[in-house]
Amino acid sequence: MHIQQLSIFLEDRSGRLTELTRILAEHDINITALNLAETTDYGIVRMVVGRPALAKEVLEKAGFSIRLTDVACVNIPDEPGSLYRVLKILTEENINVDYMYAFSNRDVALAVIRTADISGVAGILEKRGVKLLSQRDIYQL
Amino acid sequence: MCRNKMIWNPERECAEREQMRALQSRQLSAMIQRMCDHVPFYRDRLKERGIEPGDIRSVDQLKSLPFTTKADLRDNYPFGLFTVRQNDVVRIHASSGTTGKPTVVGYTRQDIDIWAEMVARSLTMADIHSGDTIQIAYGYGPFTGGLGLHYGAEKVGATVIPISSGNTRKQLQFMTDFNATILACTPSYAAHLGESILKEGISPKDIKLRAGVFGAEPWSNEMRREIEKLLHIKAYDIYGLSEVIGPGVSMECECQCGNHVFEDHFIPEIIHPETLEVLPDGEIGELVFTTVSKEAMPLLRYRTRDLTRLHREKCDCGRTLVRMEKCLGRTDDMLIIRGVNVFPSQVESVLMEMSETSPHYQLIVRRENNLDTLEVLVEIDEKNWSDSIRELEGIRRRIDHNIKSLLGISAIIRLVEPNSIERSEGKAKRIIDHRKKGV
Numbered sequence: 001m002h003i004q005q006l007s008i009f010l011e012d013r014s015g016r017l018t019e020l021t022r023i024l025a026e027h028d029i030n031i032t033a034l035n036l037a038e039t040t041d042y043g044i045v046r047m048v049v050g051r052p053a054l055a056k057e058v059l060e061k062a063g064f065s066i067r068l069t070d071v072a073c074v075n076i077p078d079e080p081g082s083l084y085r086v087l088k089i090l091t092e093e094n095i096n097v098d099y100m101y102a103f104s105n106r107d108v109a110l111a112v113i114r115t116a117d118i119s120g121v122a123g124i125l126e127k128r129g130v131k132l133l134s135q136r137d138i139y140q141l
Numbered sequence: 142m143c144r145n146k147m148i149w150n151p152e153r154e155c156a157e158r159e160q161m162r163a164l165q166s167r168q169l170s171a172m173i174q175r176m177c178d179h180v181p182f183y184r185d186r187l188k189e190r191g192i193e194p195g196d197i198r199s200v201d202q203l204k205s206l207p208f209t210t211k212a213d214l215r216d217n218y219p220f221g222l223f224t225v226r227q228n229d230v231v232r233i234h235a236s237s238g239t240t241g242k243p244t245v246v247g248y249t250r251q252d253i254d255i256w257a258e259m260v261a262r263s264l265t266m267a268d269i270h271s272g273d274t275i276q277i278a279y280g281y282g283p284f285t286g287g288l289g290l291h292y293g294a295e296k297v298g299a300t301v302i303p304i305s306s307g308n309t310r311k312q313l314q315f316m317t318d319f320n321a322t323i324l325a326c327t328p329s330y331a332a333h334l335g336e337s338i339l340k341e342g343i344s345p346k347d348i349k350l351r352a353g354v355f356g357a358e359p360w361s362n363e364m365r366r367e368i369e370k371l372l373h374i375k376a377y378d379i380y381g382l383s384e385v386i387g388p389g390v391s392m393e394c395e396c397q398c399g400n401h402v403f404e405d406h407f408i409p410e411i412i413h414p415e416t417l418e419v420l421p422d423g424e425i426g427e428l429v430f431t432t433v434s435k436e437a438m439p440l441l442r443y444r445t446r447d448l449t450r451l452h453r454e455k456c457d458c459g460r461t462l463v464r465m466e467k468c469l470g471r472t473d474d475m476l477i478i479r480g481v482n483v484f485p486s487q488v489e490s491v492l493m494e495m496s497e498t499s500p501h502y503q504l505i506v507r508r509e510n511n512l513d514t515l516e517v518l519v520e521i522d523e524k525n526w527s528d529s530i531r532e533l534e535g536i537r538r539r540i541d542h543n544i545k546s547l548l549g550i551s552a553i554i555r556l557v558e559p560n561s562i563e564r565s566e567g568k569a570k571r572i573i574d575h576r577k578k579g580v
Contacts, residue, residue: 007528009521009526009528009556009558009559010558011557011558011561037530039530039533039534041555041556042533042555042556042557044528044529044530044533046528063560064558065521065523065526065558065559067526067528069528098529098531099529099530114529
């Protein structure tokens with residue numbers, strides 16, 4: 001089971017990220033996780049939201065360059081060693097992580113992982129007992 | 142003999158070289174006589190060189206004659222170079238003067254007829270004929286694009302949609318509702334229309350286009366492929382400039398190996414832009430035209446500022462007319478960056494070879510600490526971009542490397558968002574040169 005992440009190409013212009021979040025706020029779209037990878041000229045925003053298709057539509061209408069990227073969102077215990085156990089599986093299976101971002105609070109620890117062939121990877125992780133979140137789970141977070 | 146039956150005027154377009162030269166010589170001699178009889182400017186110029194009108198009998202003598210430049214047209218604004226009386230002038234066109242006064246060109250009835258024939262020859266080269274519906278999205282008005290195409294299209298018997306430029310939504314509606322088979326406009330507007338078709342979600346089934354006739358700005362072969370892919374058509378290059386006649390000075394045949402110049406009316410030469418010497422066939426230089434049959438405003442060795450080269454080897458289409466390559470650029474589009482000549486078309490060719498970027502780019506030139514810098518803004522492809530920084534940086538480095546190996550200078554490459562560089566409905570703004578502001 002994998003989910004869809006929004007990827008947004010942002011030129012390095014002031015206020016672009018603010019504008020992006022304003023549009024999501026106006027459409028009552030909640031951001032579950034967000035990561036900004038930046039270079040000197042541009043940045044890539046990656047985020048997990050409750051309603052990715054709607055978010056894509058409203059942001060495109062506002063002139064943003066959006067694509068939906070398949071990622072796995074793993075739900076792991078918020079304790080030392082739990083991320084290690086997931087990554088160890090990927091290494092054993094010879095799966096390369098393109099990028100990832102993670103966060104935790106007292107109830108839940110989540111890691112968003114991007115690899116090639118994400119549905120295959122999601123299947124492997126689930127078979128090895130890693131809990132993955134569905135789009136519905138995200139919406140209900 | 143002509144093997145191909147799709148030739149409008151085979152007698153002229155497939156003439157033997159000697160026959161063509163005899164015709165050119167006769168016409169040149171008559172043109173010089175007309176100029177000396179009616180235009181003080183030319184009379185004085187020739188006199189300065191000790192040339193009497195009767196001296197010029199052969200096209201070989203062309204190289205001894207003085208040039209005419211855009212500045213000469215401006216100095217004689219508006220009608221100083223007309224060789225006929227006002228009541229013989231049936232039309233006046235004027236080019237958009239971006240600097241100073243517009244360039245004015247007059248036409249007699251015969252000039253208009255010849256122009257229509259040149260465009261009819263051009264359209265016939267692209268196999269456009271009665272039964273076709275041609276959507277003319279060049280501007281109508283003092284600009285020669287719209288009306289030039291219009292008269293030629295009527296002459297071949299095509300159905301004309303004189304929609305003029307702009308109003309993309311209406312263009313698409315007419316194109317689909319009236320079953321246009323041919324599109325005529327600037328190449329950048331053709332690309333814009335192609336993208337709009339995708340964006341509006343119009344089904345390819347509803348577009349009946351099969352060919353396009355594009356000109357009025359320089360474009361690369363890569364841009365041609367892009368337009369052909371977007372619109373599912375064969376794209377032909379038509380060349381012209383208002384000073385000579387407008388569109389229909391030269392045109393590509395189905396072999397697409399350069400544009401055939403209608404040299405029975407417009408004699409081309411290639412000169413070195415600085416030494417002004419005539420260059421041999423095959424060498425790149427400035428294109429010069431002598432418009433030997435023009436009645437209202439003939440031009441003697443007019444410097445077009447377009448850079449190209451000529452080829453005379455026989456073309457497979459059967460025409461013997463000399464061919465000019467696609468223009469590499471204009472002498473005034475040429476940027477000199479750190480002493481290196483750079484043409485926007487070169488940057489375009491690099492980008493067109495890469496699937497991850499779009500053909501939309503802009504060159505920004507600055508001078509920092511007495512050193513020229515070139516910045517190239519490149520839009521990432523709307524559908525085909527990666528959200529991996531590693532891949533995006535890889536693309537940026539490849540553009541960087543390819544531009545450096547083609548131009549010999551390094552540039553700062555910046556990837557920008559799709560649709561962020563201004564689109565033009567007329568001519569594309571490819572260059573911003575901050576050095577010209579006296580900084």
